Amino acid sequence: MNPPSKPSAPQPGPETQRGPVEQRGSVEQRRPVEQRRPDAQHGPEDLNAPDAQHRQDAQSFPDPQGVPDPAPPLRGTSGKTAPKRLVKPAEPAHLPKRTPLPKPKRGPAGKPAELHRGGTAPDRSEGVSDPAATGTVNPPRSPRSGRAAIPVRLIRRVAVSAATAGAVWSTAFTVSADNESAAARLQGALDPTGSLLAPAAMVWWLWLPIVAGLLAYAVYQWLPRQRTNSRHDWFGWLVLAAELVAFGWLLAVSAGTAAGVLAVAVAQVALGLLCIHRSNSIPPATRTEGWVTDVPLGLFFAAGIFSLTTSAAHILTSTNADLAGWGGVAWALIGLVTVTMGVIVVCMTDRGHLAVAVAAAWGLSCVALERLTGTPGSMVIGAAAAGSAFLVLLSAGSRRHQVDHERRWNERHPQQEQEAEPPAEEEA
Known part of the structure; x- marks a missing residue:
């Protein structure tokens, strides 16, 4: 006889399958909420998300009633829930702190005022002080x-x-028909016999x-x-003053x-010294x-020196001034040495002002x-x-x-040092 067969297990019907499926579906529905927890299974990108995003995600997926939480929040040693910590990336220390620029005013047709040619100038009170930084193309304007x-x-x-043009015209006007200047005809301050x-x-x-x-x-x-x-911002005005x-x-x-003549000569010498000083401070870029x-x-400047000495000597000679009784020759020598x-x-400054030296040598x-040939004559003078x-x-x-x-030695000196260095030995 065959042994009695064991009763087979009842096959799960549709009624029995629906319960676990629904329960599993509710767990799967809860799964996205668990994945959005920054302290459970996610990397640093979710950690940097703001709290509002987490709250929004939590509100979009409501927690069904009666389903236990499969992944409870982490707890510390004291039994309290660890607080959320958002990591904010720190700026590099070597970069300067950037201050936000003020929002530019809007011009016509929605264009910024700085980029629109017909717009208003930027407001100085808002900290916009550099037109190049704001991209303005307006012509330079007075801030007031x-x-x-x-x-x-x-x-x-x-x-x-x-x-x-006025100096050229006046120079041509003061020259007479016999090509003699007014200074040569003058029997006064600039008289050669004075x-x-x-x-x-x-x-x-x-x-x-x-x-x-x-x-x-x-x-x-x-x-x-x-x-x-x-x-030319300096020398243009100096040339104008000289004229x-x-x-x-x-x-x-x-x-x-x-x-x-003496007063004008003093002003001429002072202006000439200022020109020499500026020439030493701002040398010319080209020979032209x-x-x-x-x-x-x-x-x-050299013409002013001889105009000053001639007019001053004429005044002292006409008044018979003889301080300490040294005589006219002694005082003339003192004046000549002072001028020299x-x-x-002046000529020992900068590169040596050859124009001043040549003009002074001509006057002397x-x-x-x-x-030596005129009157009054003096072999010593x-x-x-x-x-x-x-x-x-x-x-x-x-x-x-x-x-x-x-200058030439400084240009050759680095080359000479390089030639004097011994050649480096080749590595084996």
């Missing part, structure tokens, strides 16, 4: 009135050109290269490359007053620039010629003036040679 800035460079060029320091009349030919140099500068400043040259002083000198000479700026102003030493000191030669001219040229030439030699 809002009007366009004054073209100072254009005004300077026009003023220099007008003054140069004192022992008065030079010959041909010394005032210095004004011809001076006026020619000023005319060349007036044309040179209008070149396209020179309109933005910052050096005005030259016009005053011509008026004083025409009037024939020694006091007026030096010829049209430094050379005329150097000649202008002053010119040498005229003094020597007038004292004539010889001293000739020796002074030689010393001035020697000092300026030696200074120029010294500066050029140092």
Whole structure:
């Protein structure tokens, strides 16, 4: 007999399958809520998410009633739930802190005011001080009135050109038909026979290269490359002042007053010293620039020196001034030595101002010629003036040679050091 078979297990019907499926479905529905917990199964990107996002996710998936939480929150050793901690990435320490820029005002058609040509200027009270940083294309305007800035460079060029034309016209007007200047005809402050320091009349030919140099500068400043040259911001006004002083000198000479010539000569020497100082501080970039700026102003300074000494000596001689009873020759020697030493000191600065040295040597030669061949004659003053001219040229030439030699040596010195180093041994 066959043994009785065991009763087979009842097959799960639809009713029995629906319960576990529904329970599993509810667990699966809970699964996204568990995956969004930053302290359970997720990386650093979810840790950086704000709390509002977690709260929003929790509200979007409500917790069904009666289903236990399969993944309870982590608890610490004290039994309390560990608080959430959001990690905020720190900025690198080597980068400067950036301050947020103010929001620009909106112009017409939704464009920013800084980028719109017809927009208003940026508000200075909001911290916008650099137009280049905001991208503005408006022309430069005054911060107070809002009007366009004054073209100072254009005004300077026009003023220099007008003054140069006036200087050329006045120089041509003061020359007579027999090609003698007003200074040569003057029987007063600049008379060659007025004192022992008065030079010959041909010394005032210095004004011809001076006026020619000023005319060349007036044309040179209008070149396209020179309109933005910052050096002309100083020398343009100096040239304009020199032209005005030259016009005053011509008026004083025409009037024939020694006091007026002396006052203009003092202003001329002071302005010439300022020009020399600026030339040393701001050297010319090219040789052409030096010829049209430094050379005329150097000649202008030298002409002022001889105008000062001649007018001062004429006043002292006409009043018979003889301090300490040393005589006119002794005081003339003192004045000659003072002028020579002053010119040498000027010529020993920078690269040696050859224009000043040549003009001073010309004036001293005229003094020597007038004292040796004219009246009043003095062999001592004539010889001293000739020796002074030689010393001035020697000092300026030696200074120029010294500066050029140092420059060439500095250019060759790094190359000589590199040649003197022994060649590096090749590695085995």
